[in-house]
Amino acid sequence: MLWSKIFLPTLKDTPQDAEVISHQLMLRAGMIRKVTSGIYNWLPLGLRVLKKIENIVREEMDASGAQEVLMPMVQPRELWEETQRWKKMGPELLRIQDRHDRDFCLGPTHEEVITDLVRNNVKSYKELPLNLYQIQTKFRDEVRPRYGVMRGREFLMKDSYSFNINQDSLNESYLLIKETYKKIIDRLGLEYKIVKADSGSIGGDASEEFHVLAENGEDTIAVSNSSEFAINSELLLTEGEDINSLEGKPSPDGNGIIEVKKGIEIGHIFQLGKIYAEAMNANVLDNEGKSQTLYMGCYGIGISRLVAAAIEQNHDEKGIVWPEAIAPYEVNIIAIGFEKDDKIKKTALNLYDKLLSMGYEVILDDRNDGFGKKMKDAELIGIPINLIIGKQYTENNEIELRHRDGKSSISMVEDIETIFDHYKSK
RNA sequence: CGGGGUAUGGCGCAGUCUGGUAGCGCACUCGCUUUGGGAGCGAGUGGUCGUAAGUUCGAAUCUUACUACCCCGACCA
DSSP states (O other), X not given: OBTTTSOOOOOSSOOTTOOXXXXXXXXXXXXXXXXXXXXXXXXXXXXXXXXXXXXXXXXXXXXXXXXXXOOOSEEEHHHHHHTTHHHHSOTXXXXXXXXXXOEEEXXXXXXXXXXXXXXXXXXXXXXXXXXXEEEEEEEOOXXXXXXXXXXXXXXXXXXXXXXXXXXXXXXXXXXXXXXXXXXXXXXXXXXXXXXXXXXXXXXXXXXEEEEEEOTTOXXXXXXXXSSSXXXXXXXXXXXXXXXXXXXXXXXXXXXXXXXXXXXXEEEXXXXXXXXXXXXXXXXXXXTTSOEEEOEEEEEEEEHHHHHHHHHHHSEETTEEOOOGGGOSOSEEXXXXXXXXXXXXXXHHHHHHHHHHHTTOXXXXXOOSOXXXXXXXXXXXXXXXXXXXXXXXXXXXXXXXXXXXXXXXXXXXXXXHHHHHHHHHHO
């Protein structure tokens, strides 16, 4: 992609209505623009990141044996009456009417729809366990949307639902998803903790949250500094303890010391048990021909929230520092004097084509601007590798290879291909 | 929903107290010169000052109502 062609409106000044760093940087880096409170446009650069995360999630979900479906955003009132949630849910459930005055809602989650689908189409224990997922836009009319896409009203989420014949099978599905989530967040390159959680209004039995650690996190969690132990403050509150009083104490699991940290909840897994299946009469026949109520689990990952969380965890004073796996582009070629210097133009285009053909995602800064502006923008949008073709090239055939995280080296132009061959192979 | 704040060109702001018909920086357009840390000169484009009503000869400025947005709290991927 040529920088002169891409729709990438970067901002020098921080918009006044953005408070947290990820929101500021997403606006400044031209990733998103607000449409109205809690609802955003995704611009090309932001969308690339969103899609990368989405694809990693999809790949790992598929690898776990889950199958992708797509359910409607608009859902009929009748299904929500079956579980009593039409009444129980507050105004965060956005209700609308069609031309016949029939009631609908915009789906904040899909237990009702998926349970309806499964009860109508799955009749035997032989078809279980079944794990279905979708990646879809959700709408929750949040009391107070804030922090950009971190807590939007409209957001992209991967939600999945497992259907099991009994509790043991549910346990297995739950653990499988938990392992899948670990793989996903590891691949994204983010630091996280798994936290025992209150299962909240959705109800059910076991429940754990996945938190990306970040200073601006909305949740306070207590974690061990040398084991997997972690607990959410909400859970402690029900036991009447102040989470900050745990700081420095030995971890209850006997490993390490408790540290109190801030986290962003980007995933949540629940064992729902039989509550939804019972309410909606979702049964299958077991191996003795007897009707059994299904056991269910539900598992969410906030995809759009992950974009913001990744930035909260990976930025510096200059801008975003993308983890390689989710960077919108892998390489940024900065050509100084692109229009004026034929040697630079030729080499930049040549390198651009070469890297593209090697399979790299490349953006070429061919704009008619000076070094300062191009570097500032490059640092802002946080592409992992910047190749600088400028004076040093004109004079000595040298190209600077500058990593966004600080490292920098000088190479001769003819060595670039070898260097990138090496990257690709590792 | 309770408390606080903001609203003037795409972004950041001044002007409001003390009414006189809108200004600065950045961005954008054209030309020339520039190109290793957000370039220079010259010439331009763009705003009925959130909306409505009122006071006044005259309102961005005063009055009233409304709306939107942001922040803090109670809910959540």
